[in-house]
Amino acid sequence: MATVREKGYSHWDGRLGERRFPCWPITRTGVQLAFKKKTFRFFFAMAYLAPFAALGGLYVSERLEDFKALVKSNKALLSIDPKYFLGFMTNWSALFGLTLVLVFAAAGLIADDLKHNSLQLYFSRPLRKRDYLAGKMAVIAFFVLALTALPYLILVVFKLIFAGNLKFLAAYPWLPLSIIGWSLLLTVFFAFYILLLSASSRSSRYVSILIFMTYLFSDALAGILWGIFNKNPFMWLFSLRANLQQAGAFLFGQKLPLAIPAGWSFAVLAGICVLSAAVLSRKIRGVEVIK
């Protein structure tokens, strides 16, 4: 029996199902679009330099005898402990590098949708506002985890391999938890922070600048205020970087860089997240899809 299919439109006899994660295509697409950009790929690769340096340090500290000459004056390299990890994960260039990567990956996440009016396409699907936002946040989560939790957890494994035993883990059993906790903190914070700025403008270029400026400016402002108000350590609460580092130190159980309780920094970071949630909720109004 022969059949002939008529050219043109034919009905689809599949079934539209409920996906388990309706936001997955958004995340996947967001990540793919980021990797298409050359500048992004460059900075992403660059951001791995720090973990590699840390790896180097790990190796050196295991083979102290071989590197006696190098190590003479650098006692810091000798002790591999949570402070070592903290140092690599929370220093200024690590945070700045992460911000840089996220700017190129994620500045346009919502800004481009606003500019090109594609929200109406998204919301004419059975997609809820929270699915849309979750999908976008997951893009940021992907990159943050890829640059923080992933490499440094692997480093812990490498340390165990180099040492040949589990003594390190026995000595610092909660180190992996600290790493994960810190990663999650960064993920949540950056997700809200970047999306807040991305939703505030239609131009992704402007958003990129905005992200940089707020990050750097908050630091500068805090420094100025600290100088003016008799070196009051509370002034550093204005600086995003300082708050992040304070929270990080707390999570790694180390000495806090600022002479104030860590709770304050957590509160500031949480406050930004709440503000972002409120703004996002208003900005992405599914209802206004049809003009």
Place this chain on the structure above:
Amino acid sequence: MSIEVKDLSFRYGKIQALDGVTVRLGEGAVGLLGPNGAGKSTLLRILLGFLVPERGEGRILDYDIRRDQAMIRRSVGYMPESDCFVAGMDAVTFTAYFGELSGMPRQEAMKRAHEVLFYVGLGEARYRLLDTYSAGMKQRLKLAQALVHDPKILFLDEPTSNLDPTGRAEVLELIRDISTHKSIQVILSSHILDDIESLCETVVILKQGRIAAEGRMDDLRAIQYNLYELRLRGEGGGFRKDLEAMGCRVEEMEDGLVKVYAAEASDPMDLFRAAARTGVQVRYFKKSQTSLEDLFAGVVGVD
């Protein structure tokens, strides 16, 4: 009936956007008309499942408009008026992406995307980046993303705006094909009355949040008395006299159109007999209907 809504009302702050709209839409393409601010977009939002009406209820494709909004959106396609795309993607990725977001599995969405892009005439250009697309192509792309998940109802918002005459003709042809041969209910909102006339059998005219007119176009436009429009060639004087002798009233318009008001029970073929008798050619003959424009003006009431 694919769409049945009763007594829909919605208010934005102080503005009553919809006030007791009841309508049942079944087969054939439906034209949605109304002046700006009449409530068309609000009605569309409710029908698309974005907005919950304050008062009233309804079912679209048998899904409740208040409780099953996600299901409605699954079976409905929307082609927006304004330009919309996602930068950095090509047409296939774009279409498949939105197919996935509608709930299709990834592979299926990909396959459908190719098919649908060919159908709307973008087959050759489907791997090109959207940023390079012309206005006409972007319009077709919007149609493609509305069709990819095989919706049962298709909402089109000004589908031919910004298109040149060729593009317009092609998109209208596509929509005609969809509505007549593909058993998809088409709801068309447009300010271009010619588009509505050529595509839709039913119209719904809104005014200030209420339905001003609703029904099959032929019924709404039918005139109760017998009025015919003719164009003739030849010496018309004798023809006129002949008709007047039969009891008809004859009027000649400035562009040569002849209007004949005939008696209730008259036979239109009498006009032809008169023409044969007096030696004029009948080059155009039509039973008059109110034009859609006049219907609109009459119903919306401002003139």
Place this chain on the structure above:
Amino acid sequence: MSAIIAAAHLSKWYGNVLGLNDVSLEIEDGITGLLGPNGAGKSTFMKLVTGQLKPNIGAVTVRGRPVWNDPAIFPEIGFCPEHDVFYEDMTGREFVAGLLRFYGYTQAEIRERTARALDLVELTADQDRLIRGYSRGMRQRIKFAQAVAHDPGIIILDEPLSGLDPLGKRKLIRLIKEFRTQGRTVLVSSHVLPEIEALTSRIVLIHQGKILAQGDISSIRKLIDSHPHQISVRSSDPRALAARFVADASVEKMTFAADGRTLVVETRDRDVFFGRLTGVVLEAGLAVDEISSPDDNLQAVFEYLVGK
């Protein structure tokens, strides 16, 4: 009838890209429709006529005077562009009045003209609102108002009806027709061909930078040899009708439509066909619902000339 706007061997290009190629035409008073596919050169032509662009070759003259670089010509021409170019922070009234200042009117004249123009487009109620808050239709109307506020004899309109609802279109069409009665010259460009047909039967068709056709729509149609005229007859028995015409040499093609009642005939000699039609219909005892010429309109002319 003398030409109001005349172009002789007009050519314009932008680097490599050709805008207009050796265009010569004359536009008389009354309403002329300007149409063509995207990129054909319509906007280029309009910009040349309004003096915004300098031709590479040739010149555009208005009432005999070249347009380029002659500021004295501007009061005679009113231009309503396609895209919105506004100062969003002005009110409608300020916008129209502000533009009127360029013509050297006194304050009183400006006020009066502004009021008249705004009244013409029915924006008097919203004249003191910021343009930023205007809807699409209102923006369109304010553009039109500024084009006619200084009472120009020549009005050039680029897509004047886009964004208006059907009533707005109807009002604007009436307005434009009034201009014709007042003896002005109007050049209208639009993509929506039925809207041009509602305004005028005189058109200029531009394609790929050249004039493809110019004149009355029906006359142009008659000249298109490659497509015989289509005549559609809806009757009680199309096949009986067809049988009686099948032997006619002037009938090129007959098609039966899907509705079972319509016969579409293609013929090169409409006179012969119509001359016989009435007699045939009566003799066969048919009841005729409708006789029309489906391709005697602007859309068909466009398609036949520009092709797909």
